[in-house]
Amino acid sequence: MKKFQDSEVRWGIIGVGNVCEVKSAPAMNLVPNSRLIAVMRRNEKKVKDYARRHHVPNWYTDAQALIEDPKVNAIYIATPPHLHLHYTRLAAEAGKPVYVEKPMARTYTECQEMIEICDKANVPLYVAYYRRALPHFVKIKDLIEKGAIGNIRTVHIQMRQEPEPEIIAQLENNWRVNPQIAGGGYFYDLASHQIDLLQFFLGKITDAYGFQTNQAGLYEAEDTVVGSFAFENGAVGTGNWSFASAQENQIDQIIIDGSLGQIRFETFGKGEFYLKKDRAEEAYFRFDLPPHIQQPLIALIVEDLLGKSACPSTGESASWTNWVLEKLTQQKIF
Incomplete structure (x- = not known):
């Protein structure tokens, strides 16, 4: 992976729903060398309200616009799983590291495609299996x-x-x-x-x-x-x-x-x-346990990007969880 060029991780979030109220997003301003600077949601009223309540300086109703914001240098995808592959592709094409909610995608095949996209773009891919850091x-x-x-x-x-x-x-x-x-x-x-x-x-x-x-x-x-x-x-x-x-x-x-x-x-x-x-x-x-349950993992992601430590939850590890889920549900009975 190419070296992260900045000394601070400046997050942009796609999909500020319930998981971003307490679990994850607030921690981004508590971790050293990390700031949340932009959020996106298609509903303008809701995204403006979120930005106001959480003191986020920039908001968008279009994901591509957030991704292209030059101040944003890392993307957190907090949407439902069916959109993870799509937004991972857009973020990776912009050369920005990706942190995606769990499960990583709907299928193991989609997970593999996300890994290939990020490998090709030479950007890291992390997944929110935050229990690995608790x-x-x-x-x-x-x-x-x-x-x-x-x-x-x-x-x-x-x-x-x-x-x-x-x-x-x-x-x-x-x-x-x-x-x-x-x-x-x-x-x-x-x-x-x-x-x-x-x-x-x-x-x-x-x-x-x-x-x-x-x-x-x-x-x-x-x-x-x-x-x-x-x-x-x-x-x-x-x-x-x-x-x-x-x-x-x-x-x-x-x-x-x-x-x-x-x-x-x-x-x-x-x-x-x-x-x-x-x-x-x-x-x-x-x-x-921390009030913002994802904070320990987010701290490890920031340290990983800055070359100080290694994050234990990656696209590779998370994709295999999807593989197991598919194996355990392979036989339907009624």
């Missing part, structure tokens, strides 16, 4: 690599959620359960974080197989997925995801079993996890 997950990775629970044997994911009434009531505006926009349903939206995180911990998943079904019939996308997968290090895993469960059955849990112990945690909960080793009492670890 302190409790960094600690879990460190413990695994240091052998705290021995050789990894199995991984088990359990995730069950009830259909949220307020979301079901507004299905026409809920792109997350529209496969033409999102690639899938809540499985793509949420399980993508889990699959990516496990590959951060344990290395690449080399094989996966699963079934998807729509049991509640509330929307077009799958609402239930079960599957199994194997890692390059020899560990094997299973996953069970239901987004049509009863309230009392809700769970968010991943268990990593090793030859010497076990680590247990929630993906979407607090910054905490449990470690049990041999027959000792279970140890509890807790870390404070």
